[in-house]
Amino acid sequence: MRPVDEPKVGLVVVSHSEMLASGIAELAAQMAPHVAVLPVGGTPDGGLGTDYESVCGALVGADSGAGVVVLYDLGSAKMTAEMAVESADDAARYAVVDAPLVEGAVAAAVAAQGGARLRDVAAAAEGASGEAPVRASAAPARRSLHLVTDPVSVEIELNNDVGLHARPAALLARTVAELDADVVVRYGESEASAASVLALMGLGAPGGGSVEVIATGKDAREAVRRIEELAERGFDD
Amino acid sequence: MTCTAEGVVSALRAAVAVVIAHRDELVRLDREIGDGDHGENMRRGFTALLSRLDSEPPATPGSALKLVATTLISTVGGAAGPLYGTAFLRAASAVGDATALDGPAVAKALRGALDGVVARGKAEVGDKTMVDALTPAVAAAEAAGDDMVAVLVAAADAADAGAESTVPLVARKGRASYLGERSADHLDPGARSTALLLRAFADAAQSDERAQR
Structure with missing residues (x-):
C-alpha cells in the first residue's frame, strides 16, 4: 500500500465553454474528493474560446506535487493546452491526454483519488472510451501475470437499491485502488476491472443481484475483504 | 533592399489595418463552415498587437515577430491564437538577432512559420487549412531570389492561389471537418487570413521601397 498522504495527480479540464468545463469538473470531483480538478473555459470577456493565460494558471493551481493530467474538448483547446505545457518550467509534470472528455475526466479523477501516478492517471483517461465490459469467455491475458498467486474469489450480494451504479462503483474502485491487487468483478457473462469505474457501471449489475469478485496479487485477500465490507454496509447508501 | 525592425513594424501595422478591414469577411467565411469567430478573434489579437507595438517598440525584426x-x-x-502564435514564434527563431532581413532571411522566416503551424495543427496540404496557403507561399519565397520585396510579393501571390485552392476541398482538420462533404465549395477562413497577412506584408514592403527611391 502507498501512504495515503502522498500528493495526488491533479486534473485540468480545458473547454471552449466555461459552463462545460465547470460541469465536467463538478462531475469528476464528485467521485474524487481529494483531487484538484480545475475547469478552464471560455475567453476572459465571457465568450467561447480558450485562454492561454488561464490554462497556464490552472496547470500550476492543479499541481500539488504529483503532476497534472490535462483534458480538452476541441482542436484549439488542445493546441492551447499543448502550448501552455511546452512553456511550463517542467513540461514533464503535465500530460495532455486525448480522451473522451466526460468519461476521461471521471476515470482520471478516480484513478488519481486512488493514488495512481501521472502516467497511470493519463492511461485511465485514455482508456475510458473502450471500456465496455469484456465477455468472461474472452480470457483476459493480463491476469496471467499473477499466476504466482492463487486468485481469491467471493460471491457478493448487492443489497443496496441501485446496484453497481455510479457512486457504488466509484466507492468499490476507490477502496481497492491503493492495493497491490488485480481485481475483476463478474456479473453474468460479463466482467470488468475494478480499476475502472465506467467498466463497473457498464456491467449493469442491479440492486438485489450478485456479482463475483476475483482478486489476484499480494493484497488479493485484503481487496476481497474490503469489497465484502463495503457491500455489507450497502455501499453506504 | 532589406527589412529592418522599422520595416517589420510598418508591415505589421499594415497587417493590423487589413485584419480590421476584413473582419466581417472572415466572420462570414467562418460562419459558413466553422464556428464564426475567426474574424473577431483576429481583430481582437491584431488590435492588441497595435497597442503593444506602440508601448513596446521592438528593436530587431526577430523581437517584433516574437x-x-x-x-x-x-x-x-x-x-488562430496557437497556430499564428506558433508561426510567428518560429519565424522569430528563424531570423534570430539579425538587424535586417534580406530575401533569403524572409524566406527562412516563412519556412519556420510553416513548420510551426504544421507541428502545432498536424495539418497537411489538402486538409483545407491555412497550410494550403502557407505551403505554396514558402515554396515561392524560397525560389524568388535575394530581393526582400520580390520574395514577399511571390509569397503573397502564391498564398492567394493556395487559399483559392481550398474552395473545392473537403475539410479534414479543424472545426470545418465536422461538416464533411458540406465543407466543400467554401473558401477556408484560415487560408484566407494567411493570404491577407502575406499580401499586407508585401504591399507594405513595396510602398516602403517606393518611398525610399
Whole structure:
C-alpha cells in the first residue's frame, strides 16, 4: 500500500465553454474528493474560446506535487493546452491526454483519488472510451501475470437499491485502488476491472443481484475483504 | 533592399489595418463552415498587437515577430491564437538577432512559420487549412531570389492561389471537418487570413521601397 498522504495527480479540464468545463469538473470531483480538478473555459470577456493565460494558471493551481493530467474538448483547446505545457518550467509534470472528455475526466479523477501516478492517471483517461465490459469467455491475458498467486474469489450480494451504479462503483474502485491487487468483478457473462469505474457501471449489475469478485496479487485477500465490507454496509447508501 | 525592425513594424501595422478591414469577411467565411469567430478573434489579437507595438517598440525584426506571437497567443482565444502564435514564434527563431532581413532571411522566416503551424495543427496540404496557403507561399519565397520585396510579393501571390485552392476541398482538420462533404465549395477562413497577412506584408514592403527611391 502507498501512504495515503502522498500528493495526488491533479486534473485540468480545458473547454471552449466555461459552463462545460465547470460541469465536467463538478462531475469528476464528485467521485474524487481529494483531487484538484480545475475547469478552464471560455475567453476572459465571457465568450467561447480558450485562454492561454488561464490554462497556464490552472496547470500550476492543479499541481500539488504529483503532476497534472490535462483534458480538452476541441482542436484549439488542445493546441492551447499543448502550448501552455511546452512553456511550463517542467513540461514533464503535465500530460495532455486525448480522451473522451466526460468519461476521461471521471476515470482520471478516480484513478488519481486512488493514488495512481501521472502516467497511470493519463492511461485511465485514455482508456475510458473502450471500456465496455469484456465477455468472461474472452480470457483476459493480463491476469496471467499473477499466476504466482492463487486468485481469491467471493460471491457478493448487492443489497443496496441501485446496484453497481455510479457512486457504488466509484466507492468499490476507490477502496481497492491503493492495493497491490488485480481485481475483476463478474456479473453474468460479463466482467470488468475494478480499476475502472465506467467498466463497473457498464456491467449493469442491479440492486438485489450478485456479482463475483476475483482478486489476484499480494493484497488479493485484503481487496476481497474490503469489497465484502463495503457491500455489507450497502455501499453506504 | 532589406527589412529592418522599422520595416517589420510598418508591415505589421499594415497587417493590423487589413485584419480590421476584413473582419466581417472572415466572420462570414467562418460562419459558413466553422464556428464564426475567426474574424473577431483576429481583430481582437491584431488590435492588441497595435497597442503593444506602440508601448513596446521592438528593436530587431526577430523581437517584433516574437511580440506578435506572444500577443496573439494570449489574446486570440480561437485556433488562430496557437497556430499564428506558433508561426510567428518560429519565424522569430528563424531570423534570430539579425538587424535586417534580406530575401533569403524572409524566406527562412516563412519556412519556420510553416513548420510551426504544421507541428502545432498536424495539418497537411489538402486538409483545407491555412497550410494550403502557407505551403505554396514558402515554396515561392524560397525560389524568388535575394530581393526582400520580390520574395514577399511571390509569397503573397502564391498564398492567394493556395487559399483559392481550398474552395473545392473537403475539410479534414479543424472545426470545418465536422461538416464533411458540406465543407466543400467554401473558401477556408484560415487560408484566407494567411493570404491577407502575406499580401499586407508585401504591399507594405513595396510602398516602403517606393518611398525610399
